[in-house]
Amino acid sequence: MHMADALIVPAVAGTMYAASTIAAGYSIKKIKEEDDLKKVPVMGVMGAFIFATQMLNFTIPGTGSSGHLCGGMLASALLGPYAGFLTMIGVLLVQGLLFADGGLLALGCNVWNMAFYGCFVGALLIWRPMMKKGTSRGKIALASVLGSVLTLQMGAFSVTLETLISGITELPFSVFVATMQPIHLAIGFVEGLITAAVLIFVNEARPEMLWGVGTEAKEGKLSRGWTLGVIAVIAAFFGGVVSHFASAYPDGLEWSMEKIAGTAELEASGSAYDAAANIQNTTSLLPDYAFQSGNGGTSFSGIVGALVVVVLVVGISVLIRGFKKKTSTVKA
Amino acid sequence: MKTETLKECINIEHLGFSYDTEEPVLRDVNLYAVKGESIGLIGANGIGKSTLLKLLVGLDLNYSGKLEIVTHPMVKENVNHIREHIGYVFQDSDSQLFMTTVEEDVAFGPLNYGLDKEEVEKRVKYALSKVHLLELRKKQIYKMSGGEKKLASIATILAMHPDIILMDEPSVALDPKNRRVLINILNEMPQMKLIASHDLDFIMDTCERTVLMDDGTIIFDGPTEKIMHDREMLERHGLELPLRFQR
């Protein structure tokens, strides 16, 4: 469910980076307050562990296919929401860099869609309330499945929103949502079961390793306030965005152009749009309709210019290759 | 302050230790070691060798009795200072080497102790040359062989200029060649060494003095030559004669 760079515009990427940065800043503050030096190596090794477990195949009973572990819920049940969140940021960054799973620009989105929901919602709203009176197999299983399904649904919904707001796709909201949510329902369910199996094992072998078991009294009011805050922020985010989207959607394309895209794009696409709508003189091949906008390029001269530039660069590259070969053979 | 005249390295009297409420792991351990000594620590599995090593570097402070490292009592306030004097080479090199390249890992300790750039560089060079890894300084740790990693672990300790080096099973998973290299390097090192190992042949090649532990206490403390020939004593405490004496 990793978001790709291509699916978002800079404004959306920036917003999500900002949101994720705030959550990360808060987490770092919390971790520093805890002042537990051991957390750092544990986060590092756990991050690597989650990364590595993502490569294991788990057979789904009754089907021929296999599922995987994403780890947000697992990380927060073991490390708590704050350390878990920072760990997942690390995992997502390294994953994006090494395996091109998610992009540099989309990292803010990915951190929010996967780490934030998985760790904050999963740990604070589901895991801790359910474990405050101690653990049991059933409770762990329920919390894991519920947490994975819910946070993955939120993540998938965010992917949909981020893409639609970016004005990348013409896919209607309803169709997009109807595609994304059910797929992730199944994925979340399987992930929840795997997480449950692992956590139940840990609970039986070393129960002290689980986070937030029977600790409600410790933080008391503060955590409740924080929990409510999280709910409020999420509700505001979804409420605002969804209602905005719903009310503005009828003129979909224009809406996304005007509201979201920067002024530069607005100018260009606006004129392209007008021009395209006005085009009737189909006799001319490739009319210069976008030229007057000053940054079109979808015109005949633009295409010629493009070809010239690309050919030139390819030429230079061939020269570089040739030159390199020469020097390497001289060296040899 | 480290001075040449300082002789005493380890001074343990009536040391006891237990995890939580369990049976004591160590009881009435007495050990005195001075500069330049090389001591083998042998004994069957799970009789407290590793625990003893961990207490010596202050990884757990809930002991009873007397424990002094280079004349400093092992208490919370002294721990950081003591750790400048004593280094610990873990059994698993991969857990010990957590940075990306050898030189970064070797520089980790000196940097943390706030040394300046030139001094850190000097120490990295010194430590790596001592273990003959200077030419591999830029190498990434995950690409190194088991033997190289073991030597690199030792270098990370040497860079701290310790007086004492503790080692936990240094010869495990080394091929014969790397094992010989390690033995030579250890024998060249002037520091006081305490080497915990099941590998009695390795102890014979590196230590003139050996301590045999069983049931949380020291059974024998004397010349390596003597204990290694004492089949009866070794077998009574769950060990066997060194391979070279077996037939």
Next chain:
Amino acid sequence: MSKIEKNLREVKKLNELQMRDGILNGLHPVVKLVTTILYILALVSFPKYQVVPCFVMCIYLILLFNLGDLSIWDGIRRMKLILPLVCVVGIFNPFFDHTEITRVGIVITGGMVSMITLMLKGIYAVLASYILIATTSIEDICYALRWFHMPKILVTVILLIDRYFYILGEEAGRIMAAYKLRAPKQNGIHYKAWGPLVGQWLLRSMDRAEVVYESMSLRGFRGEFTYAGRKSFRWVDIAYLVFWCAVFYLLRYTAVLEMLGQMFI
């Protein structure tokens, strides 16, 4: 070859690329990171009908793939994870957007153009990231992140993940191989083994984390890594950054292509 082995080989390969002595490898990591991000920013900000200048953004890739001696196929192969989503999102554009752009025998609609633009963005962004990671180690990227004042604790965690990913990845490979040898007809881990198999491994990893922590604290670790100062900017670094900024600006915000084209018509 198993999936794990493939992934590990890929990382190994990247690592070897990063360690080479190339022009790109030698550039300052901050400059490389900034240029890559600016490239992707400029790229994704192209309006959806501006397919031609968007296409021309490939000059960055062509030049750097050649300068860096990188294989374009290795870069393209990395599309496999992200391409499905991009395709799903883009493939429907032609069905929904019938805005007429132009006619070349047949009507070219906005949907077709925006689909191509989207595909180009997807491919280019992945290739640009590939250029970065194939010429810059994670450490160097972390150095750049530190330069931008990313908190030390996060950088440290990233470095540790990078260091231990490989060890745990190999462990995962061994676990999977040992499992498969005793369960030859399964293509994954049986649900009864989910908990114990992953759980034991998790406990082992936690024990390892404990030793890592001990090893750190024995060498003076007080919560943050101390980093030695490094690299200063050279003229080449500045020139590289300025040059690409200019190129991105020209392509994105001016009609440079039309002006060039008119010189040739």
